[in-house]
Amino acid sequence: MTHNQQEPSRESKRSVFALITELPHLLGQLIRAELDLLKAELLHKLKGTGIGLGLIAVAISLISVVLTLLAVAGILALSLVVPAWAAVLIVAGLVLLLALVMLGIGAALLSGTKAPVPERTLASVREDIARIRGDRAAKSERTSSGA
Helix, strand or coil: CCHHHHCCCCHHHCCHHHHHHHHHHHHHHHHHHHHHHHHHHHHHHHHHHHHHHHHHHHHHHHHHHHHHHHHHHHHHHHCCCCCHHHHHHHHHHHHHHHHHHHHHHHHHHHHCCCCCCCHHHHHHHHHHHHHHHCCHHHHHHHHHHHC
8 A cells, every 4th residue: 555545635634623614615505506506407497488489379370370361261151152241250150169169278288287396406405405404314215215
């Protein structure tokens, strides 16, 4: 063995007082790291949500143009059989019925969606709190229940 391997390094000889005085700095670093993780995770989730909502808005506007053209075509076709005012009322009623059905389906889908909760960050913060408290039992319970 070399001389360096036998003697503990100067870092390992630090006193308890030095370690305790360093603790607030380390906790500050930990909190900043957790906040950075939270910000990155939320930004990633919200960016995907924003792009998705933008594309859905464009698609809805294009679909509304197509539906308007189909409604006009339906009115013109019905006006060959019934008076024009009756054709307009029939098509308007069908469009209203379709809109109400779609509204109901959309509301049901929205009520079932999950909020963009930063799950990884919350799990990491819980683990950090457990480590700070010295809860090794909580960590072992979490790992045994997840297995």
